[in-house]
Amino acid sequence: MSEVVKHEEAEFSGPLVETQLVCWYFYAALTFMTAAMLAGLLMALQLVQWNPLNGIELLSPGRWRMLHTNAIAYGFLANAFLAALHWSVPRLTLRPVQSRWLSYTIFVAWQLVVGATAVGIVFGEAQGLEWGETPVWIDPVAQLGLLLVAINFMTPILQVKGPMYVTLWYFLAAFVWTFMTYAMGNFVPQYFVAGTSAGAVGGLFIHDLVGLFVTPLGWGLMYYFVPILLQKPIWSHGLSLVGFWGLAFFYPLNGIHHFLYTPIPMFLQYGAIMSTVAVELVVTTVVINFFGTLKGSGRMVVTNLPVRYFYTGMVFYFLTCLQCSMQTTLTFQQVIHFTDWVVGHAHMVMFGVFSMWLFGIMIYLFPRLLGVEWYSRKLCEWHYWLSTVSLTIMVGDLTLAGLFQGYFWASLQPWDASITASFPFWALRVFAGLGMFAGQLVFLYNLRKTLQSAKTQTA
Amino acid sequence: MSINLRPNSRSAILAGLLVAMLVAVSGCERASEPVFALNDETSELDTKLRIQIRGALRTHCGTPQVPKMLGDESFDTKQLQHGMAIYMQRCAQCHGVSGDGRGPQAEHLYPLPRDYRRGIFKFTSTPYGAKPRREDLLKTLRRGIPGTSMPSFARLPKADLEAVVDYVIALSKRGELESQLVQEADPDEPEIDPEIVQELVDYITESWKMAHFTEVMPLTPLPEFTAEDVATGKELFTSPDVGCANCHGSDGRGQTAANVVTPLKDMWGHDARAADLTSGMLRGGSKPVDVYRRVFNGINGTPMPGFGTSAKIRDDPELVWKLVAYVLQISGQRRSGQVPPVGQFTFAPYPQGTPEGDAQTEDE
Numbered sequence: 088m089s090e091v092v093k094h095e096e097a098e099f100s101g102p103l104v105e106t107q108l109v110c111w112y113f114y115a116a117l118t119f120m121t122a123a124m125l126a127g128l129l130m131a132l133q134l135v136q137w138n139p140l141n142g143i144e145l146l147s148p149g150r151w152r153m154l155h156t157n158a159i160a161y162g163f164l165a166n167a168f169l170a171a172l173h174w175s176v177p178r179l180t181l182r183p184v185q186s187r188w189l190s191y192t193i194f195v196a197w198q199l200v201v202g203a204t205a206v207g208i209v210f211g212e213a214q215g216l217e218w219g220e221t222p223v224w225i226d227p228v229a230q231l232g233l234l235l236v237a238i239n240f241m242t243p244i245l246q247v248k249g250p251m252y253v254t255l256w257y258f259l260a261a262f263v264w265t266f267m268t269y270a271m272g273n274f275v276p277q278y279f280v281a282g283t284s285a286g287a288v289g290g291l292f293i294h295d296l297v298g299l300f301v302t303p304l305g306w307g308l309m310y311y312f313v314p315i316l317l318q319k320p321i322w323s324h325g326l327s328l329v330g331f332w333g334l335a336f337f338y339p340l341n342g343i344h345h346f347l348y349t350p351i352p353m354f355l356q357y358g359a360i361m362s363t364v365a366v367e368l369v370v371t372t373v374v375i376n377f378f379g380t381l382k383g384s385g386r387m388v389v390t391n392l393p394v395r396y397f398y399t400g401m402v403f404y405f406l407t408c409l410q411c412s413m414q415t416t417l418t419f420q421q422v423i424h425f426t427d428w429v430v431g432h433a434h435m436v437m438f439g440v441f442s443m444w445l446f447g448i449m450i451y452l453f454p455r456l457l458g459v460e461w462y463s464r465k466l467c468e469w470h471y472w473l474s475t476v477s478l479t480i481m482v483g484d485l486t487l488a489g490l491f492q493g494y495f496w497a498s499l500q501p502w503d504a505s506i507t508a509s510f511p512f513w514a515l516r517v518f519a520g521l522g523m524f525a526g527q528l529v530f531l532y533n534l535r536k537t538l539q540s541a542k543t544q545t546a
Numbered sequence: 547m548s549i550n551l552r553p554n555s556r557s558a559i560l561a562g563l564l565v566a567m568l569v570a571v572s573g574c575e576r577a578s579e580p581v582f583a584l585n586d587e588t589s590e591l592d593t594k595l596r597i598q599i600r601g602a603l604r605t606h607c608g609t610p611q612v613p614k615m616l617g618d619e620s621f622d623t624k625q626l627q628h629g630m631a632i633y634m635q636r637c638a639q640c641h642g643v644s645g646d647g648r649g650p651q652a653e654h655l656y657p658l659p660r661d662y663r664r665g666i667f668k669f670t671s672t673p674y675g676a677k678p679r680r681e682d683l684l685k686t687l688r689r690g691i692p693g694t695s696m697p698s699f700a701r702l703p704k705a706d707l708e709a710v711v712d713y714v715i716a717l718s719k720r721g722e723l724e725s726q727l728v729q730e731a732d733p734d735e736p737e738i739d740p741e742i743v744q745e746l747v748d749y750i751t752e753s754w755k756m757a758h759f760t761e762v763m764p765l766t767p768l769p770e771f772t773a774e775d776v777a778t779g780k781e782l783f784t785s786p787d788v789g790c791a792n793c794h795g796s797d798g799r800g801q802t803a804a805n806v807v808t809p810l811k812d813m814w815g816h817d818a819r820a821a822d823l824t825s826g827m828l829r830g831g832s833k834p835v836d837v838y839r840r841v842f843n844g845i846n847g848t849p850m851p852g853f854g855t856s857a858k859i860r861d862d863p864e865l866v867w868k869l870v871a872y873v874l875q876i877s878g879q880r881r882s883g884q885v886p887p888v889g890q891f892t893f894a895p896y897p898q899g900t901p902e903g904d905a906q907t908e909d910e
Contacts, residue, residue, distance in 0.1 A: 136701060142635070499826050499881045503690050503698035510701075 103177040106456050108190055112170030113449055113456075115198055117531060119162025120442070122205075124524045126155035131520045134513040145209050153208045153220045159437055160218060160296065161229075162201045167445040168304045169197070172240055172258070174452060175311050179255060182243035189239050193232060200229050218293050219272045226273040233269055237262035253327040257307030260335060264299035268292060283350045287343060294342030297436065298366075302334065305441050306373065309397060312448060313380060316394050317387060322379030326372050333369030337362040344415040347424075360415050367412035374405045392467055396447025399475055403439030407432060422497065427512065428489020431482045438523070439478050446470070446530070453537065459544055462536035470530040477522030484519060488512035580610045580634060582644040582720070585663065587728040595731045595738065602727060602743050607720035610634075610643060615712070616719040617751030629713030632706050637714075640695065645717035647814075655695045661814055662714060663721020665750070666847040669830035670757075674844040674852045677757035683711045685831070693827030715754065722750050762854075764838050765863035771871040779872025782865060787858060790869070793820035793849075798876040801889030813847035820850070823873055826880045837870045 132138050133148040140146045173190065177183050184190055200221075207213070207222035214223050221229060241262055244255050251259075272292025276285035314321050321327055343351060343359035377398075381387070387394045410432055413419055423429065450467060454460050461467055488509055495505035588599055608614035608623075613630055615621035634643070642649040645662035652659050660667070669686055670678035687707050690698035699707065726746045731738055769775070783790040783798070795801045800822045804810075812818035821829065830840050842859075844852035859865055879886060 501690070501692040501698075501827065503692075503700075507698075507700070 103181070103183055104174055105184075105187060105190060108194060109170045109173050109452065110456050111194060112166050112173065113453070115194075116163050116166035116170065116445070117534070119158045119166065119201065121527060121531070123155050123158035123163060124520075124527055126151045126158065128517075128520050128524060130155060131513070131517045135510065135517055150209055150211070150213075153213055154205055156218055157204055157208065157220055158201070159442075160301075161204060161221070164301055164437075164441060164445070165197065165201075167449070168301075168308075169194075169236070171308050171445070171448050171452075172304070175254070175308065176240050176243060176258065179252060179311065180243040180247050182246055185239045185242035189235060193235050193239065196228070196232050196235075200225055200232060203228075214273065214277065216272060216276060216289050216292065218296055219269075219289075221273065223273075223277060226269075226277075230266070230269060230273070233262075233266045237266055252310070253321070253324065253331060254307040254311040256328075256331050257303040257310065260331070261300060261303035261307065264295070264303065268295040268299050272296070286346055286349065287351050287355065290345040291339070291342035293345060295339060298334070298338040298341060301437075301441055302338070305444055306330070306334075308448060309377065309401075309444065312393070312451065313377060313397055316391060316397075316451065317380060317384050319380065319384070322376050322382070326376040326379075330369055330373035330376065333366070333372070337365040337369060341366065341415075347415070347417055347420045356417075360417070363415040364412045367408045370405065370408040374401055377401055392464070392471065393447040393451035395471065396443050396450065399471075400440045400443035400447070403435055403443065403478075407435045407440060410435070422493035423489050424493075426489035426492040426496075427485040427509070428493070431485030431489060434478065434485070435482045438474070439482065443474065446474070453534065457537060457541040459537060459541045462533050462540055466529050466533040470526045470533070473522050473526030473529065477519045477526065480522070481516055481519035484512050484515045488516075580638070580643045582610060583642070583646060583648075585646075585721070585724050585728060588724060591728065591731055592733060594736055595733070598738050599724065599727045599731065602738070603720060603724055606723060606743075606747055607716065613713065613716055615716050616723060617747050621712075625709055626713055626716055628706075629709035629711070629716075632702075632710050633713050633717075636699070636702075637710065645714065645721055657694055658814075658816060659695070661721075662718040663725065664813060664847070665718045665722035665753075666813055667718075668845050668847060669836075669840075670843070670846060671762055671839055672757050672760045672843070673762055673854075674846060676760055676846075677754045679757055679761060680711055680715070683714060684708070687711065689831055691829045692832075693825060693829055719750050719754065723747065726750075762839055762843055764835060764842075764866070766867065768834055769864070769867055771867075771874070775868050775871040776875045778865075779868040779870070779875075782869055783872050788853065788856070788869075794823055795889070797886060797889075798823035798873070799886060799889050801891050803891070806891040810849040812849070818848045818850075824876050824879055824886045826877050828873075828877055832874070832877065834867075834870050834874065837873050838866055841866055841869050841873075 129138065129140065129151050130148055133151075138148065173184065203225050204221045207225065208220055212222040212224075213220035214226070241259065244251075244259055247255065271288060272295075275288045276292075280288060310321060310327060340355075340359050340362045343355050344363050347356050347360070349356075378401075381398065388398050389395070414423055414428070414432065450461070491508050491512070492505050495508055496502075582603070584596070584600070588596060591599070606614065606616050608626075610630055611627075612623060613626040614623070615626060633641075638649055639651045640649045640655060640659040641647055641662065642652070642659075647659040647661035649659065665677060667678040667682065667686075669691075670676065670682045672679060672682070684707055686696075687702075687710065688698060688700045690696050690700075699710075702710075723746055727738060727743065730742050730746070782788050783794075784796045791802075793800065793802060793805050795805070800806070800820045802820075805820045809817040809819045828837065828840075830836050830845070840850070842852055842854040844850050853859055853866070853869075876886075
């Protein structure tokens with residue numbers, strides 16, 4: 088560990104890291120994040136019956152919704168993760184990636200994949216799989232892309248002699264798991280199984296995309312960046328291994344909990360519930376480990392912006408997993424299934440945790456990539472507070488809305504009654520969404536100004 | 547340097563793509579303008595008569611683009627056009643352009659969307675057989691019809707709702723004129739007498755006008771329901787001389803052979819099954835006065851008769867409220883956690899046969 092820190096301090100932009108590519112990935116990620124947020128905003132407006140694009144088939148709400156979720160998964164998260172990987176993997180292994188040329192090819196190919204997905208969805212070509220709506224003709228290309236990514240990063244990692252730091256464990260696993268998860272979700276229900284089995288596989292896909300692609304990369308990056316920023320090793324390496332193997336052991340079956348009370352065999356449903364609760368215990372060990380690391384440097388959360396982003400994300404992570412361990416039980420599902428509770432939960436995970444972490448990483452990395460300080464620390468603060476407060480409002484609002492909806496349905500009122508009751512919540516959600524979007528715009532403005540100052544400095 | 551140029555060119559490309567997409571989208575408007583489809587019976591007539599009926603309908607009721615209110619030349623065309631625009635956006639998918647209940651979505655719905663063209667509406671505040679009042683139609687729009695695919699439109703502005711009601715009335719008058727003209731049309735005579743047309747127009751106009759003054763109000767004020775009222779209501783419900791149970795079953799579940807196996811037909815030719823009153827979804831509304839009117843007036847176009855004129859009720863008008871008390875009690879059962887026992891019959895709303903999937907595999 089100390090070796091890593093020493094190396095980190097030694098140099099900020101050596102030839103190891105292709106800084107330009109890291110920047111490009113971040114720009115792409117932010118572009119898709121903006122698109123995703125716009126789409127989300129449109130959905131929110133649709134729910135309060137104020138859709139400005141009403142009546143345009145190609146831009147109808149059902150399609151926007153898919154753009155929203157896909158742009159986050161494959162546009163924002165994947166791009167931002169690739170950026171962070173291009174920064175962290177060479178630094179951890181002290182070796183460049185397999186091929187510089189391959190890196191750029193993957194970058195271009197991946198933007199084409201995401202762009203084609205967007206176009207395909209808008210034209211109604213979506214595959215009938217939640218979060219995997221990527222049209223079937225893009226699936227093989229995306230699969231190939233994932234393979235190339237794995238080769239590109241695994242080459243330096245596998246050359247490491249001696250014990251591997253936990254981040255690399257997570258990364259290695261993520262490359263294998265993401266490839267397999269994508270293949271399982273996009274090809275198995277499409278070509279091999281149907282009916283309930285396809286539903287079960289679809290459920291596994293949705294959740295494994297979170298647990299086996301986003302989670303290991305996210306935690307891997309945390310294990311890398313947090314000790315660097317706090318300038319001390321992780322509290323317990325033993326616990327970090329518990330976290331890794333716990334994830335590997337308990338996560339894969341989780342996805343079935345999306346389809347409780349269905350014809351899926353009960354042993355699978357119970358298995359999914361139990362492994363979901365087990366994941367919460369594993370998560371607790373990981374969170375304890377990180378707060379143990381923070382111990383003695385608590386002040387950093389106030390003074391150091393990236394650290395604040397990271398730890399805010401971890402608090403949300405703990406909350407969301409706690410929520411998860413309860414909401415997967417059959418008792419909770421009776422009330423909250425199909426309600427906005429689930430939507431709130433998804434936003435807490437994807438925005439509150441992983442997007443916050445990636446924003447934190449961006450805030451840490453951009454000055455190092457561009458060679459200038461942020462244009463305005465104050466605007467960074469605005470980004471943080473707008474995002475955090477708005478997200479908290481949105482999650483609280485949607486969770487409450489979900490409970491109301493669930494109890495309305497359970498009381499056998501006409502469906503319309505639950506809609507009427509949801510309106511105040513949906514109205515508040517628009518404002519929460521606007522707050523998050525405003526934060527994003529502030530961030531983009533700040534980045535633009537920073538880029539300008541970088542330009543004048545080099546000129 | 548290069549870092550700085552890239553985002554600019556990227557955003558330019560992105561903006562270009564967006565513009566291109568919007569241009570592509572704007573070319574995708576629906577090309578054909580809506581037209582009123584003819585009645586099935588009209589389509590079967592001679593060309594000559596058909597042309598005449600079409601002409602008469604156009605003269606009195608206009609086209610979807612320039613609709614007219616039958617029998618009211620001075621009616622605001624703008625208002626009708628406004629109603630038409632909203633109707634086309636929110637209603638025509640199910641109810642069809644001419645109000646025939648055959649919109650593109652209709653085949654997926656059960657029960658089927660209402661066919662307005664007979665001028666008959668089920669849930670009114672007027673006596674059996676009379677036209678609805680404007681307020682009745684507004685109420686249906688606002689409340690929706692629980693247990694069917696008709697949603698509530700309560701969130702639309704009042705002006706929009708009023709306009710839609712006007713347009714629905716115009717459509718329904720038009721449909722009525724058409725079906726009356728078909729009946730008058732005699733294949734042996736080449737022409738329909740214009741006087742007959744005028745008579746029909748006047749008759750239809752008058753029947754809608756009259757409806758406004760025939761609102762049925764409860765004969766006695768709404769009492770506070772007691773357990774005793776419910777018990778009396780139940781007795782009446784099941785007694786042979788009132789006869790609710792004949793169709794609805796003694797428990798209100800509609801589990802009678804007459805209802806399930808050989809149901810009567812309604813005016814639209816569909817099976818008219820007496821409602822399962824325990825479902826908790828009273829289609830005509832679940833306020834006491836709504837139920838009162840269903841019992842007292844009956845339900846237009848269906849075999850549900852009005853009991854207002856029966857001797858028993860003329861003797862003691864208070865009895866209607868007892869029935870209402872019982873109906874409300876059984877319809878609230880499920881909501882209070884009681885589940886009525888499974889009945890003898892199960893409903894099969896869709897035609898039974900080999901599942902579609904099997905048929906497809908055979909084809910392959």
